[in-house]
Amino acid sequence: QSVLTQPPSVSGAPGQRVTISCTGSSSNIGAGYDVHWYQQLPGTAPKLLIYGNSNRPSGVPDRFSGSKSGTSASLAITGLQAEDEADYYCQSYDSSLSHWVFGGGTKLTVL
Protein backbone atom coordinates (compact mmCIF):
# COMPACT_ATOMS: atom_id res chain seq x y z
CA GLN A 1 0.00 0.00 0.00
CA SER A 2 1.48 3.32 -1.13
CA VAL A 3 2.00 6.27 1.17
CA LEU A 4 0.61 8.50 -1.59
CA THR A 5 -2.85 7.39 -2.68
CA GLN A 6 -3.95 7.64 -6.30
CA PRO A 7 -7.12 6.30 -7.96
CA PRO A 8 -6.27 3.08 -9.83
CA SER A 9 -7.89 4.30 -13.00
CA VAL A 10 -9.53 7.27 -14.69
CA SER A 11 -10.96 7.65 -18.15
CA GLY A 12 -12.21 10.30 -20.52
CA ALA A 13 -13.18 10.88 -24.10
CA PRO A 14 -10.93 12.68 -26.56
CA GLY A 15 -11.04 16.42 -25.99
CA GLN A 16 -12.29 16.12 -22.42
CA ARG A 17 -10.58 17.15 -19.18
CA VAL A 18 -9.55 14.64 -16.52
CA THR A 19 -7.90 15.03 -13.15
CA ILE A 20 -5.80 12.56 -11.17
CA SER A 21 -5.54 13.03 -7.44
CA CYS A 22 -2.63 12.21 -5.15
CA THR A 23 -3.51 12.15 -1.47
CA GLY A 24 -0.82 12.17 1.18
CA SER A 25 -0.47 13.14 4.82
CA SER A 26 1.20 15.53 7.24
CA SER A 27 4.53 13.75 6.83
CA ASN A 28 4.79 14.24 3.09
CA ILE A 29 2.64 16.57 0.97
CA GLY A 30 1.13 18.23 4.05
CA ALA A 31 4.61 18.91 5.43
CA GLY A 32 5.36 21.13 2.46
CA TYR A 33 7.32 18.72 0.29
CA ASP A 34 6.89 19.24 -3.42
CA VAL A 35 4.90 16.84 -5.60
CA HIS A 36 6.17 15.71 -8.97
CA TRP A 37 4.36 13.77 -11.68
CA TYR A 38 5.57 11.18 -14.17
CA GLN A 39 3.98 9.71 -17.28
CA GLN A 40 4.72 6.10 -18.16
CA LEU A 41 3.61 5.14 -21.65
CA PRO A 42 3.05 1.41 -22.21
CA GLY A 43 6.32 -0.52 -22.19
CA THR A 44 8.48 2.51 -21.55
CA ALA A 45 10.26 4.20 -18.66
CA PRO A 46 8.60 6.94 -16.62
CA LYS A 47 9.11 10.46 -17.92
CA LEU A 48 8.99 13.64 -15.85
CA LEU A 49 5.75 15.49 -16.56
CA ILE A 50 5.44 18.07 -13.77
CA TYR A 51 8.04 19.13 -11.19
CA GLY A 52 7.75 21.34 -8.15
CA ASN A 53 3.96 20.92 -7.97
CA SER A 54 3.10 22.91 -11.08
CA ASN A 55 6.10 23.36 -13.38
CA ARG A 56 6.33 21.78 -16.82
CA PRO A 57 9.70 20.69 -18.23
CA SER A 58 10.51 21.93 -21.70
CA GLY A 59 8.58 19.96 -24.30
CA VAL A 60 5.61 19.02 -22.11
CA PRO A 61 2.39 20.42 -23.61
CA ASP A 62 0.49 23.03 -21.60
CA ARG A 63 -2.48 20.63 -21.63
CA PHE A 64 -0.82 19.14 -18.55
CA SER A 65 -0.97 21.10 -15.30
CA GLY A 66 -0.36 20.38 -11.64
CA SER A 67 -1.54 21.84 -8.38
CA LYS A 68 -1.14 21.21 -4.67
CA SER A 69 -3.27 22.07 -1.66
CA GLY A 70 -2.97 20.85 1.90
CA THR A 71 -2.20 17.15 1.95
CA SER A 72 -3.17 16.55 -1.69
CA ALA A 73 -2.05 17.28 -5.21
CA SER A 74 -3.72 16.96 -8.60
CA LEU A 75 -2.70 16.48 -12.19
CA ALA A 76 -5.08 17.88 -14.78
CA ILE A 77 -5.06 16.97 -18.45
CA THR A 78 -7.18 19.01 -20.83
CA GLY A 79 -7.99 18.31 -24.48
CA LEU A 80 -7.43 14.57 -23.98
CA GLN A 81 -5.65 12.81 -26.82
CA ALA A 82 -5.24 9.12 -27.55
CA GLU A 83 -1.50 9.48 -26.98
CA ASP A 84 -2.14 10.48 -23.36
CA GLU A 85 -3.17 6.91 -22.54
CA ALA A 86 -0.58 5.90 -19.96
CA ASP A 87 0.11 5.32 -16.27
CA TYR A 88 0.67 8.43 -14.17
CA TYR A 89 2.61 8.51 -10.89
CA CYS A 90 2.97 11.20 -8.26
CA GLN A 91 6.13 11.45 -6.13
CA SER A 92 7.15 13.30 -3.00
CA TYR A 93 9.29 12.89 0.12
CA ASP A 94 8.08 11.39 3.39
CA SER A 95 9.76 12.61 6.58
CA SER A 96 8.45 9.74 8.71
CA LEU A 97 9.85 7.13 6.34
CA SER A 98 12.92 9.25 5.52
CA HIS A 99 12.80 8.46 1.84
CA TRP A 100 11.26 9.43 -1.46
CA VAL A 101 7.90 7.87 -2.21
CA PHE A 102 5.64 7.31 -5.19
CA GLY A 103 1.91 6.96 -5.50
CA GLY A 104 0.54 3.62 -6.62
CA GLY A 105 -0.11 4.93 -10.12
CA THR A 106 -3.22 5.76 -12.11
CA LYS A 107 -4.04 4.22 -15.46
CA LEU A 108 -5.59 6.75 -17.83
CA THR A 109 -7.80 5.31 -20.54
CA VAL A 110 -8.86 7.49 -23.46
CA LEU A 111 -12.24 6.20 -24.55
Place this chain on the structure above:
Amino acid sequence: QVQLQESGPGLVKPSETLSLTCTVSGGSISSYYWSWIRQPPGKGLEWIGYIYYSGSTNYNPSLKSRVTISVDTSKNQFSLKLSSVTAADTAVYYCARFIVVKGHNWFDPWGQGTLVTVSS
Protein backbone atom coordinates in the same frame (compact mmCIF):
# COMPACT_ATOMS: atom_id res chain seq x y z
CA GLN B 1 21.07 15.77 -23.64
CA VAL B 2 21.89 13.33 -20.86
CA GLN B 3 20.97 9.71 -21.50
CA LEU B 4 21.19 6.73 -19.15
CA GLN B 5 21.48 3.04 -19.98
CA GLU B 6 21.22 0.14 -17.54
CA SER B 7 23.15 -3.08 -18.07
CA GLY B 8 23.60 -6.36 -16.24
CA PRO B 9 22.32 -9.93 -15.94
CA GLY B 10 18.63 -10.45 -16.55
CA LEU B 11 18.48 -13.56 -14.37
CA VAL B 12 19.79 -13.94 -10.83
CA LYS B 13 19.49 -16.97 -8.56
CA PRO B 14 17.84 -16.67 -5.14
CA SER B 15 20.25 -15.73 -2.32
CA GLU B 16 22.77 -14.35 -4.80
CA THR B 17 23.69 -10.71 -5.49
CA LEU B 18 22.04 -8.62 -8.19
CA SER B 19 24.53 -6.31 -9.93
CA LEU B 20 23.61 -3.57 -12.39
CA THR B 21 25.51 -0.69 -13.97
CA CYS B 22 24.15 2.57 -15.34
CA THR B 23 26.18 4.35 -18.01
CA VAL B 24 25.64 8.09 -18.37
CA SER B 25 26.19 9.64 -21.80
CA GLY B 26 25.77 13.13 -23.19
CA GLY B 27 27.00 14.75 -20.00
CA SER B 28 29.24 14.34 -16.99
CA ILE B 29 28.29 12.31 -13.95
CA SER B 30 30.02 14.94 -11.82
CA SER B 31 28.09 17.52 -9.81
CA TYR B 32 24.90 15.48 -9.81
CA TYR B 33 23.07 12.91 -7.75
CA TRP B 34 22.13 9.57 -9.31
CA SER B 35 19.48 7.10 -8.25
CA TRP B 36 18.09 3.60 -8.66
CA ILE B 37 14.34 2.90 -8.73
CA ARG B 38 12.57 -0.39 -9.33
CA GLN B 39 9.13 -1.51 -10.51
CA PRO B 40 7.89 -5.07 -9.91
CA PRO B 41 5.86 -6.43 -12.82
CA GLY B 42 2.44 -4.78 -12.90
CA LYS B 43 3.15 -2.74 -9.79
CA GLY B 44 4.27 0.73 -8.75
CA LEU B 45 7.63 2.41 -8.31
CA GLU B 46 10.00 2.01 -5.35
CA TRP B 47 13.00 4.25 -4.66
CA ILE B 48 16.09 2.18 -3.86
CA GLY B 49 18.74 4.80 -3.16
CA TYR B 50 20.97 7.54 -4.52
CA ILE B 51 24.64 8.41 -4.77
CA TYR B 52 26.35 11.77 -5.20
CA TYR B 53 29.23 11.88 -7.66
CA SER B 54 31.56 12.31 -4.69
CA GLY B 55 30.42 8.94 -3.33
CA SER B 56 28.01 9.86 -0.54
CA THR B 57 24.92 7.66 -0.48
CA ASN B 58 21.40 7.43 0.90
CA TYR B 59 19.33 4.24 0.82
CA ASN B 60 15.70 3.26 1.32
CA PRO B 61 15.60 2.03 4.93
CA SER B 62 13.63 -1.05 3.89
CA LEU B 63 16.49 -2.15 1.62
CA LYS B 64 19.47 -0.54 3.35
CA SER B 65 20.91 -3.77 4.79
CA ARG B 66 21.18 -5.31 1.32
CA VAL B 67 21.98 -2.36 -0.97
CA THR B 68 25.25 -0.84 -2.11
CA ILE B 69 25.45 1.93 -4.71
CA SER B 70 28.84 3.01 -6.02
CA VAL B 71 30.15 5.44 -8.63
CA ASP B 72 33.02 5.39 -11.11
CA THR B 73 33.49 8.92 -12.39
CA SER B 74 36.29 7.86 -14.77
CA LYS B 75 33.80 5.68 -16.64
CA ASN B 76 30.78 7.97 -16.13
CA GLN B 77 28.99 5.05 -14.50
CA PHE B 78 27.28 4.19 -11.25
CA SER B 79 26.28 0.75 -10.03
CA LEU B 80 23.79 -1.11 -7.85
CA LYS B 81 24.38 -4.23 -5.82
CA LEU B 82 21.49 -5.93 -4.02
CA SER B 83 22.42 -8.95 -1.96
CA SER B 84 20.47 -12.00 -0.80
CA VAL B 85 17.81 -11.58 -3.46
CA THR B 86 14.47 -13.38 -3.43
CA ALA B 87 11.60 -13.59 -5.90
CA ALA B 88 10.26 -10.38 -4.38
CA ASP B 89 13.21 -8.54 -5.91
CA THR B 90 12.08 -9.41 -9.44
CA ALA B 91 11.46 -6.06 -11.10
CA VAL B 92 12.39 -3.64 -13.83
CA TYR B 93 15.29 -1.64 -12.45
CA TYR B 94 15.68 1.96 -13.60
CA CYS B 95 18.54 4.35 -13.13
CA ALA B 96 17.79 8.07 -13.11
CA ARG B 97 19.41 11.41 -12.44
CA PHE B 98 18.22 12.75 -9.08
CA ILE B 99 17.64 16.48 -9.28
CA VAL B 100 18.23 18.36 -6.03
CA VAL B 101 17.04 21.97 -6.01
CA LYS B 102 16.74 23.84 -2.72
CA GLY B 103 15.75 20.66 -0.91
CA HIS B 104 13.17 19.61 -3.48
CA ASN B 105 13.99 16.49 -5.41
CA TRP B 106 12.80 14.69 -8.51
CA PHE B 107 14.03 12.15 -11.04
CA ASP B 108 14.93 13.20 -14.58
CA PRO B 109 15.86 11.69 -16.95
CA TRP B 110 15.39 7.95 -16.58
CA GLY B 111 17.08 5.03 -18.29
CA GLN B 112 14.98 2.64 -20.33
CA GLY B 113 15.02 0.07 -17.53
CA THR B 114 16.18 -3.52 -17.35
CA LEU B 115 14.16 -6.50 -16.17
CA VAL B 116 15.84 -8.63 -13.54
CA THR B 117 14.21 -11.95 -12.70
CA VAL B 118 15.13 -13.84 -9.56
CA SER B 119 14.71 -17.55 -10.18
CA SER B 120 16.64 -20.77 -9.87
